[in-house]
Amino acid sequence: MMPVPPVSVVGLGQLGGSLAAALVAAGRPVTGWDVDPAARDAAAARGVRIGRELDGVVVLAVPLPALATALDDLDVAPDATVTDLGSVKTPVLAELGARYGSRYVGGHPMCGTERSGHEATDPALFTGARWAVCLEAGTELARWLRVAEVALQVGAEVVPVTAADHDDAVAAISHVPHLLAAALAAAAAEAGPLALNLAAGSFAGGTRVIGSDPEFVTAMVEGNAGPTAAALDRVLAQLSRPWHELVAAGHAAVTGGVGRRPVRVPVDRQALLALGRAGGAVTYRLAAFVEGWVPESG
Structure with a gap:
């Protein structure tokens, strides 16, 4: 198995700062960068190496309008895998996919709060969260796994998806x-x-x-x-709808008991996407397989 690559985080606000801090706590080498000196100082105090030279898995944790230009003035290794934490994926895939090709793997952790900025950093932010990792027709599985491993290392569960889904x-x-x-x-x-x-x-x-x-x-x-x-x-x-029907339907949707059934699926695009579309998630990486779960009605 290849050595675990370092992670570089661009944007050290709530999501990026929390990710960098969680990875440092897990023993992963992390380089961080932010245009705000205060955010850089806060990350450095948590053990993040601050620098403009980025390699390994490069995570863009910047607002959606800034994604296209976030790496323009930084030194990115030519073989680095590029991912992001943006809450919309199709337009980002069109833009970053055109720029980085199969090196780009879209991502979106389903967590965060109404707070923002480096003051909202929380290394436990991703624990138990779902983290969507995009698997398109042209995605390299090895790069998809590298991004998935970052999510798993900070305690998230990975949901394989397409950008459109x-x-x-x-x-x-x-x-x-x-x-x-x-x-x-x-x-x-x-x-x-x-x-x-x-x-x-x-x-x-x-x-x-x-x-x-x-x-x-x-x-x-x-x-x-x-x-x-x-x-x-x-x-x-x-x-x-009539209000009594609406109330009953909504109540049933959020109180219906659903269990989890453990599954093991191969590292294969169709198998992974089927897991995600079934409402399941990946929790652990094996050599040629991943382990996870799918929902099961009680």
């Missing part, structure tokens, strides 16, 4: 919730100060994510406009 899925469970949170907050504000003063747990839970940076949220939903609009149409259709 990823974007359809996250529109329903991430992008539309941000829009709904914004609508709830704006509607409550219109109801007046009494309503806002009485707001408690359900309102806080329903509006939490819209506390994120508005520019970040706007870039996310506009970058995935087609799937997000389709997912929003499904929500609007649900809201037109």
Whole structure:
């Protein structure tokens, strides 16, 4: 087996800083870079080597609008694998795939909070999280595995997906919730100060994510406009149902008992994608196989 490559993280805010810190804690060599000197200093204090020379697995942890230019002024090894943590994958694949070819493997960890910046760094952020790692027709399996191994090393579970499948899925469970949170907050504000003063747990839970940076949220939903609009149409259709039916259907969707069945699948594109589409995840890498699980109704 080839030696484990180092990891280089560009962007040391909440996601990038947390990833770098978690990898350092796991004993992985990590180089980091950020345009913000304060973010570089914070990462260095956690044991990250700061530098502009990047190799191994290069992780782009910068906002979506900056992904295309994040490496322009940095020295990237010609054989490095390039991945990202962006919340939209199809447009990023089109841009970075054209630039880096099969060296690019898209990724998206499903974690994070409404906080941002290096002050929000948490080395445990990825523990137990799902991390989508894109497997396209032209993806090199060896590079896909290198990215998957980074996710596994920080405690995440890897979900093999295509960029298109990823974007359809996250529109329903991430992008539309941000829009709904914004609508709830704006509607409550219109109801007046009494309503806002009485707001408690359900309102806080329903509006939490819209506390994120508005520019970040706007870039996310506009970058995935087609799937997000389709997912929003499904929500609007649900809201037109009789309320008792809607409440019962929603309750059943979140309380239905689902177990996990362990599986072992070969390191093969179709087998890995079938695992992801079944709602499963990879938890461990073997030589020619991966171990993981798929959901099983109780």
